[in-house]
Amino acid sequence: MLRLDQATYDGIVAHAKRDHPDEACGIVAGPEGSDRAERLVEMVNAAGSPTFYEFDSTDLFQLYKEMDANDEEPVVVYHSHTATEAYPSRTDIGLAMEPNAHYVLVSTREHGNNDGPVEFRSYRIVDGEVTEEAVEIGPQSTRSSA
């Protein structure tokens, strides 16, 4: 199961709507091994495309350097589909290289840049195998209450 706080969920949805009709992408970092999605980082889609996304290689390097310095890892890797359902494409599955991450897919096909609900789904993608999981929006379990 993926647990997200409301602000992070809203941030991902707003990013996807803003970048529509191109795909939006980013991560939510969290302490290594904690599975806590704490820090939303919007990334630029270097492909600038409605059918493909890719982090710019320099941005990617800076991001991982920063996470390394903070003892963080990508807890969530998210991107949007702008014309199709919120399910990993064959390309998504082939290129999923973070075995510990929750892969979040948001589809903006229904309302585009406008207000209105989106499909928001989460998956594990390991060795080409896709497993959907529940998404729970609510207060993040914190260090003190854990």
Next chain:
Amino acid sequence: MAIEVRIPTILRTYTDGEKSVTGEGANLSALIDDLEGSHPGIKDRLLDDGDLRRFVNVYVNDEDVRFIGGLEAELKDGDQVVVLPAVAGG
């Protein structure tokens, strides 16, 4: 001659879980051959048909090797090499 190589999570199966290993080589191509000797199988995850895989990024001292000669990028003692799979999809 020692070059530190940072290994991404997905490739740590080849390094007994180590985040970082050391290798040697006068250029990236030689370093990858050296790594293959100590961590068999890793070369195939980095190269395809003798070239760097499209969705694997390699950096030498913070620079994407694609801008500094690719596999021919020169290395020297003390350099740091970082391997990061692209974050990409469709």
